[in-house]
Amino acid sequence: MKIEELRIIFEEIGGKKRFDEPMRNYTSFRIGGTADLLIFPENAEDLKKILYLCRRGGIPVFILGFGTNLLVRDGGIRGVVINLNKGFRDMRLDEKIHQTPNSKRRTVIAGGGAGLQKLVGFALKNKLSGMEFAAGIPGSVGGALIMNAGTKDGEIKDVVQGVKIITADGETKTIQKKDIGFSYRHSEFPANSIILETSILLKNGKGKDIKKKMELLVKNRKLKQPLSSYSAGSVFKNPSGDFAARLIESAGLKGFGVGDAIVSHKHANFIVNRDMATAGDVLKLIEIVKEKVFVRTGVLLEEEIRIVGED
Numbered sequence: 001m002k003i004e005e006l007r008i009i010f011e012e013i014g015g016k017k018r019f020d021e022p023m024r025n026y027t028s029f030r031i032g033g034t035a036d037l038l039i040f041p042e043n044a045e046d047l048k049k050i051l052y053l054c055r056r057g058g059i060p061v062f063i064l065g066f067g068t069n070l071l072v073r074d075g076g077i078r079g080v081v082i083n084l085n086k087g088f089r090d091m092r093l094d095e096k097i098h099q100t101p102n103s104k105r106r107t108v109i110a111g112g113g114a115g116l117q118k119l120v121g122f123a124l125k126n127k128l129s130g131m132e133f134a135a136g137i138p139g140s141v142g143g144a145l146i147m148n149a150g151t152k153d154g155e156i157k158d159v160v161q162g163v164k165i166i167t168a169d170g171e172t173k174t175i176q177k178k179d180i181g182f183s184y185r186h187s188e189f190p191a192n193s194i195i196l197e198t199s200i201l202l203k204n205g206k207g208k209d210i211k212k213k214m215e216l217l218v219k220n221r222k223l224k225q226p227l228s229s230y231s232a233g234s235v236f237k238n239p240s241g242d243f244a245a246r247l248i249e250s251a252g253l254k255g256f257g258v259g260d261a262i263v264s265h266k267h268a269n270f271i272v273n274r275d276m277a278t279a280g281d282v283l284k285l286i287e288i289v290k291e292k293v294f295v296r297t298g299v300l301l302e303e304e305i306r307i308v309g310e311d
């Protein structure tokens with residue numbers, strides 16, 4: 001569909017709209033071709049209208065979080081990219097206190113478009129324990145749920161109770177944790193659904209202990225990860241019982257590159273964009289890494305990052 005046609009179809013929708021917008025400006029890799037239309041709904045009504053117009057016009061939809069786990073191909077994304085704006089970033093504490101014999105628990109309601117670090121800070125401010133594992137993980141709450149973001153210290157699935165979504169058909173519903181099919185960096189939400197809000201159950205704790213744990217995790221991250229470079233975090237999932245970074249390093253690939261896409265010297269499971277890397281460079285490098293690691297160890301690495309868009 002031509003950009004001019006999209007302009008007419010979405011004329012009625014208020015708020016921020018960007019046509020032919022470079023996705024590199026919205027990804028932590030700083031890579032990616034243009035999206036036909038990037039749209040920022042501010043509330044559920046806007047979102048429902050957008051989804052309706054997309055359904056009606058057979059226009060493909062992609063949901064963008066903070067773009068920290070994404071590689072957008074150089075040809076960009078056809079159709080509409082939705083980024084949840086203001087109305088989806090609220091955070092509040094539920095009044096109810098869940099008393100168990102050993103602890104008190106509270107529920108935090110967090111918008112799907114809110115930053116995961118905002119949720120981490122909110123938990124700390126309210127002296128609630130359970131979000132410490134996420135200290136330093138970039139991205140949005142919605143992205144964290146889709147990816148079941150986490151570390152060896154915990155995953156978002158450990159604290160989620162329920163998730164409010166809007167399906168591609170425009171239906172709003174709440175799904176309970178047991179029905180989401182969470183596993184390692186994986187979730188099973190209904191296809192193309194959008195995460196609007198989630199409820200997170202946390203335990204009352206000591207502010208001092210929570211802060212200490214969070215600070216330690218952030219400090220370790222700074223030591224181990226190339227945080228000042230453009231990247232999308234770990235490129236590959238850890239194979240069962242091993243670490244992708246160890247396998248890549250043992251294949252002698254630290255510092256190896258294609259164009260400006262380089263296997264990080266600091267953390268071998270990170271590919272960094274030194275300056276002008278294209279998605280094509282990153283994809284070539286991914287294939288080389290997979291081949292070399294497989295030939296050397298028999299392990300076929302699987303991508304953790306989401307690769308979207310056209311070549």
Ligand SMILES: Cc1cc2nc3c(=O)[nH]c(=O)nc-3n(C[C@H](O)[C@H](O)[C@H](O)COP(=O)(O)OP(=O)(O)OC[C@H]3O[C@@H](n4cnc5c(N)ncnc54)[C@H](O)[C@@H]3O)c2cc1C
Pocket residue numbers: 028062063064065066067068069070084112113136137138139140141142143144145146147148149150151193194195196225227231232233234306
């Ligand atoms: C330096 C660095 C360190 C990282 N460390 C970690 C780590 O320790 N652990 C870890 O798990 N990850 C890590 N990551 C990866 C990334 O931060 C997480 O996967 C994060 O949860 C992605 O969130 P996002 O909002 O950026 O999602 P995006 O990258 O924007 O999108 C990821 C996927 O989620 C979907 N999505 C996003 N929002 C919504 C929504 N509201 N509704 C429906 N679908 C949605 C997108 O369509 C896409 O499929 C790291 C990344 C970087 C750059």
